[in-house]
Amino acid sequence: MQLTGAQALIKSLEMEGVEVAFGLPGGCILPAYDPILESALRHILVRHEQGAGHMAEGYAHVTGRPGVCIVTSGPAATNLVTPLMDAYMDSIPMVAITGQVPTHAIGTDAFQECDTLGITRSVTKHNELVMTAQDLPRVMREAFHIATTGRPGPVLVDVPKDVLTSLMDWHWPSEGDIVAGLPGYRPTTRGNGRMIKEAARLIGEARKPVLYVGGGVLKARAAEALRALAELTGIPVVTTLMARGAFPDSHPQCLGMPGMHGNYTAVTSMQNSDLLIALGARFDDRVTGKVSGFAPDAKIIHVDVDPAELGKVRRPDVPIVGDCRLVIEELVQAVTALGGLEAQPDRTAWWEQLRAWQEQQPLRYQPAEPGEGLKPQQVIESLRDLTPEDTIVTSGVGQHQMFASQYYRFEQPYTWVNSGGLGTMGFSVPAAIGAKVGRPDKMVWAVDGDGCFQMTAQELVTASSERIPVKVAILNNAYLGMVRQWQEMFYGERYSEVYLSPDLPDYVKWAEAMGCVAFRVEDPSDIAPTIEKANSIDDRPVVVEFRTDSSEKVFPMVAAGQSNDDIIVAPDVTGS
Amino acid sequence: MAERKLHILSVLVQNRAGVLARVSGLFARRAYNIESLAVAPTDDPALSRITIVVAVESTPLEQITKQLFKLVDVLKITELDPAEAVERELLLVSVRATPETRGHVTEVVSIFEGTIVDVGHDSLTASLAGRPAKLDDFAELLRPFGILELQRSGRVALPRHDRTARTAPIRKVS
Numbered sequence: 220m221q222l223t224g225a226q227a228l229i230k231s232l233e234m235e236g237v238e239v240a241f242g243l244p245g246g247c248i249l250p251a252y253d254p255i256l257e258s259a260l261r262h263i264l265v266r267h268e269q270g271a272g273h274m275a276e277g278y279a280h281v282t283g284r285p286g287v288c289i290v291t292s293g294p295a296a297t298n299l300v301t302p303l304m305d306a307y308m309d310s311i312p313m314v315a316i317t318g319q320v321p322t323h324a325i326g327t328d329a330f331q332e333c334d335t336l337g338i339t340r341s342v343t344k345h346n347e348l349v350m351t352a353q354d355l356p357r358v359m360r361e362a363f364h365i366a367t368t369g370r371p372g373p374v375l376v377d378v379p380k381d382v383l384t385s386l387m388d389w390h391w392p393s394e395g396d397i398v399a400g401l402p403g404y405r406p407t408t409r410g411n412g413r414m415i416k417e418a419a420r421l422i423g424e425a426r427k428p429v430l431y432v433g434g435g436v437l438k439a440r441a442a443e444a445l446r447a448l449a450e451l452t453g454i455p456v457v458t459t460l461m462a463r464g465a466f467p468d469s470h471p472q473c474l475g476m477p478g479m480h481g482n483y484t485a486v487t488s489m490q491n492s493d494l495l496i497a498l499g500a501r502f503d504d505r506v507t508g509k510v511s512g513f514a515p516d517a518k519i520i521h522v523d524v525d526p527a528e529l530g531k532v533r534r535p536d537v538p539i540v541g542d543c544r545l546v547i548e549e550l551v552q553a554v555t556a557l558g559g560l561e562a563q564p565d566r567t568a569w570w571e572q573l574r575a576w577q578e579q580q581p582l583r584y585q586p587a588e589p590g591e592g593l594k595p596q597q598v599i600e601s602l603r604d605l606t607p608e609d610t611i612v613t614s615g616v617g618q619h620q621m622f623a624s625q626y627y628r629f630e631q632p633y634t635w636v637n638s639g640g641l642g643t644m645g646f647s648v649p650a651a652i653g654a655k656v657g658r659p660d661k662m663v664w665a666v667d668g669d670g671c672f673q674m675t676a677q678e679l680v681t682a683s684s685e686r687i688p689v690k691v692a693i694l695n696n697a698y699l700g701m702v703r704q705w706q707e708m709f710y711g712e713r714y715s716e717v718y719l720s721p722d723l724p725d726y727v728k729w730a731e732a733m734g735c736v737a738f739r740v741e742d743p744s745d746i747a748p749t750i751e752k753a754n755s756i757d758d759r760p761v762v763v764e765f766r767t768d769s770s771e772k773v774f775p776m777v778a779a780g781q782s783n784d785d786i787i788v789a790p791d792v793t794g795s
Numbered sequence: 796m797a798e799r800k801l802h803i804l805s806v807l808v809q810n811r812a813g814v815l816a817r818v819s820g821l822f823a824r825r826a827y828n829i830e831s832l833a834v835a836p837t838d839d840p841a842l843s844r845i846t847i848v849v850a851v852e853s854t855p856l857e858q859i860t861k862q863l864f865k866l867v868d869v870l871k872i873t874e875l876d877p878a879e880a881v882e883r884e885l886l887l888v889s890v891r892a893t894p895e896t897r898g899h900v901t902e903v904v905s906i907f908e909g910t911i912v913d914v915g916h917d918s919l920t921a922s923l924a925g926r927p928a929k930l931d932d933f934a935e936l937l938r939p940f941g942i943l944e945l946q947r948s949g950r951v952a953l954p955r956h957d958r959t960a961r962t963a964p965i966r967k968v969s
């Protein structure tokens with residue numbers, strides 16, 4: 220069967236089971252848009268290519284399937300750089316297709332030519348330029364294989380215009396062909412049996428262990444296995460910013476989020492632990508604080524599918540390369556073989572200590588009185604109480620992100636979608652749209668900052684025209700709040716270029732202009748009724764602007780570069 | 796700070812467009828300076844061998860090799876201990892050689908078993924292949940005559956046959 224490259228490209232997407240692609244056409248990718256008219260593939264036309272990338276990420280986050288975006292060459296490809304990097308940092312499976320100038324024009328500074336491969340090399344897991352149409356199915360299949368196996372990540376396929384228009388003989392390579400064609404790519408999935416036994420032995424000796432759970436547990440779809448391990452051993456669990464929801468917040472063994480803005484007990488449990496069982500976590504500086512002062516007495520069991528993570532920051536006593544789900548399942552067996560829960564040491568003292576910390580140092584804030592400005596924490600708590608348990612929450616980056624992670628309750632995996640590694644302002648609205656496309660059955664709320672909202676809000680036009688009913692809560696504190704917080708605390712209250720204004724833009728009018736229903740909440744008594752009103756609207760996007768207290772800061776906090784022992788639990792109160 | 800040591804990495808890659816950029820880009824991204832780099836196809840034209848000499852401490856080196864190993868086109872990485880490897884490098888040098896000094900210059904070249912590959916009125920070009928340290932000595936002894944141009948190839952290396960125990964390929968940690 221003879222096909223054009225463009226037809227082969229779209230057919231490859233169909234063969235991979237892709238149901239939706241996010242994109243925006245232009246010169247070089249034009250031929251690929253023609254067969255889309257005949258395809259069952261749903262294409263969502265974005266308003267900015269960065270939005271396409273974040274939508275693909277949001278979709279991948281909640282479905283576990285690779286997100287796909289299609290854009291043209293030059294400026295469109297460069298607009299994708301931020302979401303590619305975001306997906307790379309957070310290990311999101313994604314396939315990006317970019318148009319390129321015709322092969323004979325490559326290297327001539329042709330109109331809208333750019334060195335897409337060169338520019339995206341360090342922000343992708345892999346990228347490839349397709350030089351003949353005949354190669355397209357193989358390269359596409361390789362792209363999906365690489366994006367979704369091992370440590371997931373973004374893969375970019377750059378397709379010159381003449382490759383799209385030339386003819387090829389259709390052939391769909393088998394999985395085996397793909398694996399054979401990539402001799403340098405053999406991710407390890409099964410953990411080393413001896414190491415797993417050794418890990419089980421260490422667990423059985425630890426008096427003050429902590430399960431340090433990272434985003435890799437979600438990527439490996441290992442939430443159930445984790446729960447089995449936690450309950451089998453009775454060990455407390457902390458879930459990092461990337462792993463919120465991997466273990467239910469309401470579970471008695473859950474200590475919540477560690478890190479720079481983690482709660483006191485989560486942070487301090489790790490500091491005092493004698494064994495950290497790191498599962499799909501990467502000892503990020505936002506979790507460890509000053510590395511030399513991090514969990515100084517803890518032995519480390521480190522499980523990760525990426526061998527380069529083991530020993531990168533902290534040398535593990537027991538390194539295990541493998542898929543988190545498979546390794547945790549084997550750990551459960553190994554611990555069971557040693558006698559299971561019965562054989563675990565007595566950890567009453569440890570739990571008493573943990574409960575005492577929880578009681579002494581809960582998350583806390585001063586709620587607003589009626590008539591006062593809203594407290595952001597109060598808004599998140601209301602949202603938590605008024606939304607179904609399986610609601611998907613996305614967030615931007617800043618104070619609102621930390622409040623959302625701290626004060627919302629995450630009971631199920633894949634309900635929390637945020638930009639952890641890169642910290643990309645503007646992530647939440649497009650990510651929410653992608654998430655809603657992937658899980659139309661679920662309620663999706665974007666918790667956004669006023670600063671972040673202004674970076675990608677135009678995608679609400681996409682949401683309106685495509686009838687994707689996401690909900691957005693803007694915590695409008697009139698500031699680049701997180702930066703303001705640093706200036707207040709570390710730059711002697713010298714506020715430099717962080718003021719945004721509460722009413723420029725007028726968020727309600729802006730949202731309405733983009734086809735959304737919009738509300739503004741200024742009084743605490745209006746928070747709940749407005750959220751309920753928003754929840755009841757299911758035929759178009761809703762934006763609720765909450766006017767929050769500008770001076771509110773995120774606590775606890777471990778200042779950058781400080782030891783976790785120097786956690787500040789509230790203004791002027793240090794933990795130790 | 797621990798002492799920086801020269802490490803030789805022998806990296807077997809698929810011979811495809813852009814591979815060298817991927818490999819060298821990894822070093823650049825982590826701000827490690829490559830001392831020398833040589834790349835050419837192996838006897839199997841589908842594969843190339845890249846020999847990289849880099850000065851780093853051993854901890855970042857481990858990270859670099861692990862990151863390199865993640866590249867889809869990288870098949871195998873061997874760290875060669877200089878003491879357990881044969882290394883060769885090629886040097887081309889143009890030296891001033893006036894009628895008065897020409898005899899001294901050719902003497903140095905012949906002592907080192909180099910080859911004179913080009914001769915001009917008052918200069919000549921010699922080539923020498925050998926261990927990098929020998930090339931250093933050669934260049935040093937020619938320097939007083941006046942070096943006009945000097946080009947080295949960067950070293951290539953392979954493990955020795957009889958004592959390969961300490962140069963096993965760096966495998967995935969597990």
Ligand SMILES: Cc1ncc(C[n+]2csc(CCOP(=O)(O)OP(=O)(O)O)c2C)c(N)n1
Nearest residue numbers: 617618619644668669670671698699700701
């Ligand atoms: C693209 C981008 N630019 C700059 C930053 C630095 N930064 C981190 S948080 C923040 C402030 C965010 O402001 P806003 O969205 O209003 O959130 P708030 O902290 O006020 O809740 C900034 C500027 C960033 N993370 N991303």
Ligand SMILES: [Mg+2]
Nearest residue numbers: 668669698700
């Ligand atoms: Mg703000």
